[in-house]
Amino acid sequence: xxxxxxxxxPNPITxxxxxxxxxxxxxxxxxxxxxxxxxxxxxxxxxISDRDILxxxxxxxxxxxxxxxxxxxxxxxxxxxxxxxxxxAETAALMAEKQxxxxxxxxxxxxxxxxxxxxxxRVLAKQLESA
Numbered sequence: 670x671x672x673x674x675x676x677x678x679p680n681p682i683t684x685x686x687x688x689x690x691x692x693x694x695x696x697x698x699x700x701x702x703x704x705x706x707x708x709x710x711x712x713x714x715x716x717i718s719d720r721d722i723l724x725x726x727x728x729x730x731x732x733x734x735x736x737x738x739x740x741x742x743x744x745x746x747x748x749x750x751x752x753x754x755x756x757x758a759e760t761a762a763l764m765a766e767k768q769x770x771x772x773x774x775x776x777x778x779x780x781x782x783x784x785x786x787x788x789x790x791r792v793l794a795k796q797l798e799s800a
Contacts, residue, residue: 671792672753672755673752673755674754675757676792677783677788679782680782683707686715686739686740686741688739690743694726703719704717704719713778715744715748716748717743718745749764749767750773751772752774755774760784
């Protein structure tokens with residue numbers, strides 16, 4: 670049985686909630702990332718996706734606050750997470766049910782990793798290849 674921990678991306682890059690959106694987006698583009706856990710004072714406070722940023726920028730285009738938006742202004746406050754030993758099938762079902770592109774892998778409020786749709790595709794490709 671595959672666990673989420675066995676296929677997650679360990680030690681994910683995180684971002685501070687006070688980071689300006691344009692900086693967060695540049696960080697994502699440069700790193701080839703689509704999701705970033707938002708961490709403040711060593712505590713996960715949310716998650717932000719590239720889609721969240723683009724939608725916020727589109728909604729605020731031309732407005733006075735366009736350049737003052739920060740990550741915490743738009744990050745998702747409901748953090749969906751699983752334990753490291755959660756069966757991968759359960760994690761994938763949760764992502765499908767919630768219609769989300771990533772889940773955080775946490776243990777005792779400590780961020781261990783992130784499991785994304787890209788990770789899921791990687792696992793699926795490996796399974797199909799060996800079938």
